[in-house]
Amino acid sequence: MGISRRSFLGTAAAVTGALAAPMIVRADGHTRPKVAVVGGGAGGATAARYIAADSGGEVDVTLIEPTRAYYTCFFSNLYLGGFREYNSLGHSYGGLARGGVNVVHDWAVGVDRDAKTVALAGGGSVPYDRLVLSPGIDFIEDSVPGWSLATQNAMPHAYKAGSQTQLLRAQVEAMPEGGTYCMVAPPNPYRCPPGPYERVSMVAHYLKQNNPTAKILIVDPKEGFSKQGLFEDGWARHYPGMIERIGPDFGGDIVSVDPAAMTVDIDGVVENVDVCNVIPGQRAGAIGHAAGIADGNWAPVSAYDLSSRMDENIHVLGDAAAQGAMPKSGFSANSQAKVAANAILAALTGSRAVPARFANTCWSLIGTDDGVKVGATYEASDEGIVSTGGFISEVGENAATRAETYQESLGWYDAITEDMFT
Numbered sequence: 479m480g481i482s483r484r485s486f487l488g489t490a491a492a493v494t495g496a497l498a499a500p501m502i503v504r505a506d507g508h509t510r511p512k513v514a515v516v517g518g519g520a521g522g523a524t525a526a527r528y529i530a531a532d533s534g535g536e537v538d539v540t541l542i543e544p545t546r547a548y549y550t551c552f553f554s555n556l557y558l559g560g561f562r563e564y565n566s567l568g569h570s571y572g573g574l575a576r577g578g579v580n581v582v583h584d585w586a587v588g589v590d591r592d593a594k595t596v597a598l599a600g601g602g603s604v605p606y607d608r609l610v611l612s613p614g615i616d617f618i619e620d621s622v623p624g625w626s627l628a629t630q631n632a633m634p635h636a637y638k639a640g641s642q643t644q645l646l647r648a649q650v651e652a653m654p655e656g657g658t659y660c661m662v663a664p665p666n667p668y669r670c671p672p673g674p675y676e677r678v679s680m681v682a683h684y685l686k687q688n689n690p691t692a693k694i695l696i697v698d699p700k701e702g703f704s705k706q707g708l709f710e711d712g713w714a715r716h717y718p719g720m721i722e723r724i725g726p727d728f729g730g731d732i733v734s735v736d737p738a739a740m741t742v743d744i745d746g747v748v749e750n751v752d753v754c755n756v757i758p759g760q761r762a763g764a765i766g767h768a769a770g771i772a773d774g775n776w777a778p779v780s781a782y783d784l785s786s787r788m789d790e791n792i793h794v795l796g797d798a799a800a801q802g803a804m805p806k807s808g809f810s811a812n813s814q815a816k817v818a819a820n821a822i823l824a825a826l827t828g829s830r831a832v833p834a835r836f837a838n839t840c841w842s843l844i845g846t847d848d849g850v851k852v853g854a855t856y857e858a859s860d861e862g863i864v865s866t867g868g869f870i871s872e873v874g875e876n877a878a879t880r881a882e883t884y885q886e887s888l889g890w891y892d893a894i895t896e897d898m899f900t
């Protein structure tokens with residue numbers, strides 16, 4: 479099953495249509511209910527936009543996001559591979575402001591769940607009737623011994639897009655001839671399951687053109703990974719002999735790094751490397767923990783409306799949420815945001831709630847015109863979001879199919895960023 483730009487937007491329009499002309503009725507004297515959204519990424523920007531647009535301006539929507547421009551993690555690997563310009567990944571919040579969203583560029587630093595206010599780093603406070611949290615991920619301290627945020631310039635993660643992505647590309651470009659690029663891959667669960675392996679493909683693509691004797695070493699704590707057969711087949715065809723992966727059977731789960739010495743210790747064997755891309759273990763963005771709605775690393779939510787299991791006035795979207803079967807992806811976050819927006823509008827305005835349905839597809843580029851995908855549809859259950867059927871590309875597909883899959887991904891990128899920001 480594929481998705482074109484038109485069909486992706488068609489799904490959005492269907493939800494929009496179902497929500498036309500909501501009636502705003504407030505018992506407590508407020509004429510306009512208030513929604514605060516923390517995080518202007520795939521989940522938060524979509525939720526803010528849909529709530530503002532579908533309420534016809536009858537709900538006050540404030541988006542709290544520190545950055546002036548959102549650089550997508552999705553397609554950031556293509557920038558590393560030379561398939562994409564950096565500027566093409568950046569998106570401003572002007573469209574949301576034009577659509578009636580009050581965009582506040584600040585950090586949310588606390589949530590008072592009794593007073594229903596969000597505290598800002600700049601000193602202000604934003605009131606809400608419903609709060610949407612979509613802060614993405616933060617890294618688990620000490621998940622890779624030797625690595626910390628203080629050393630992220632020596633060993634970049636590039637797992638929050640922006641300056642880190644640019645730094646990683648500069649380091650790959652500066653690698654000595656025949657040098658070694660090492661990736662320390664993350665443990666499950668983490669954002670974008672195929673992301674590290676698409677990145678390896680894109681770095682390999684760049685090195686094949688510019689530094690063909692260079693090596694790539696993946697140190698991986700996981701037994702297996704997303705689309706493994708497809709990636710390994712692609713690596714053998716495009717980059718024979720360049721990529722080696724050390725899994726947990728050979729010490730891939732017993733790893734520490736020394737950023738000053740540029741070494742990686744794999745179960746006692748010390749390797750000198752030239753670039754070290756450390757992608758640490760992950761957890762919900764810090765504001766989720768500060769708000770007291772996390773249980774362990776992630777924030778558990780109801781599958782029906784993404785409301786927190788700890789506080790029904792807070793909805794958690796995207797990577798931060800423990801929702802069930804959906805992978806942590808931009809497509810998932812966008813899909814969840816539409817369900818949550820619908821439920822929030824229904825609760826605040828009495829508009830019609832539609833049953834929760836979700837979709838996700840993760841495309842990856844392995845080499846020029848060699849695109850693959852994995853995806854599924856989902857619905858809500860009491861236990862969480864559950865899959866209702868899926869699909870995956872096949873090893874041995876012909877070149878035309880792979881090229882078509884890549885073209886499909888380009889259409890998806892344009893569609894989702896339009897859906898989030900305009």
Ligand SMILES: Cc1cc2nc3c(=O)[nH]c(=O)nc-3n(C[C@H](O)[C@H](O)[C@H](O)COP(=O)(O)OP(=O)(O)OC[C@H]3O[C@@H](n4cnc5c(N)ncnc54)[C@H](O)[C@@H]3O)c2cc1C
Nearest residue numbers: 517519520521551552586613614670796797806807808809
């Ligand atoms: C290399 C890579 C490739 C990827 N490729 C794909 C792909 O091809 N397809 C796909 O669907 N997904 C992909 N993803 C995953 C995708 O980027 C994430 O799953 C998605 O962005 C999650 O959306 P989110 O809203 O949860 O978080 P984000 O999009 O990260 O948004 C979080 C936002 O919250 C803000 N924020 C955080 N804390 C606060 C705070 N305290 N106050 C205010 N704002 C705050 C941040 O600044 C950020 O803008 C990829 C990820 C990576 C790293």
